[in-house]
Amino acid sequence: xxxxxxxxxxxxxxxxxSLIVNCSYETTQYPSLFWYVxxxxxxxxxxxxxxKANDKGRNKGFEAMYRKETTSFHLEKDSVQESDSAVYFCxxxxxxxxxxxxxxxxxTRLQVTL
Amino acid sequence: DTGxxxxxxxxxxxxGQNVTFRxxxxxxxxxxxWYRQTLGQGPEFLTYFQNEAQLEKSRLLSDRFSAERPxxxxxxxxxxxxxxxxxxxxxxxxRPQGADGNTIYFGEGSWLTVV
Numbered sequence: 001x002x003x004x005x006x007x008x009x010x011x012x013x014x015x016x017x018s019l020i021v022n023c024s025y026e027t028t029q030y031p032s033l034f035w036y037v038x039x040x041x042x043x044x045x046x047x048x049x050x051x052k053a054n055d056k057g058r059n060k061g062f063e064a065m066y067r068k069e070t071t072s073f074h075l076e077k078d079s080v081q082e083s084d085s086a087v088y089f090c091x092x093x094x095x096x097x098x099x100x101x102x103x104x105x106x107x108t109r110l111q112v113t114l
Numbered sequence: 115d116t117g118x119x120x121x122x123x124x125x126x127x128x129x130g131q132n133v134t135f136r137x138x139x140x141x142x143x144x145x146x147x148w149y150r151q152t153l154g155q156g157p158e159f160l161t162y163f164q165n166e167a168q169l170e171k172s173r174l175l176s177d178r179f180s181a182e183r184p185x186x187x188x189x190x191x192x193x194x195x196x197x198x199x200x201x202x203x204x205x206x207x208x209r210p211q212g213a214d215g216n217t218i219y220f221g222e223g224s225w226l227t228v229v
Contacts, residue, residue, distance in 0.1 A: 036220075043223045045220070049216075100169070101159045101162055104156030107155070
């Protein structure tokens, strides 16, 4: 089945630091890739997406490049802010075939310190 | 607000009781999902509807769980004879057809605590 791996459970950068949050995926289908963000007590919100290889998703200074050759979709930001603190989930959905559901990683908690 | 709406947002119930959650998807979204999320984990797929047809169910959905979408609009998720292990956030999501068809939009979730 499909799977998404996020290797960091938590990252603790200081405000102004650069950020990379790792995401790798495995699927037999050709997927669309997503980052969702979740704040305490709320449901996941779409943060950015990429529909095909070499697409780059962008939102609020965050970027993620869909890299088919390395099956990765790492989330990056040049300079994090305290307001970026949240839990970030990488996810995929197959573009083809009968499977039609989002598969999530376990999430990375981003806690930005002042 | 035209987002996915879930009710109730919080439910505390005694073990063995039945609970029902309701989801109203975004208007004209024909696809609807239920997920479950426990603390520190990502959302896990439970079931999927296209219009009124339930097309997929996860192995996580035991026979105590039933979901319906009778008219292809709102959906309900019922848990019978609740157990403490059912304590989680139950998320509903909807998905449109067309150009945005691969994007799934989540509601705020319904928190269930079984005591």
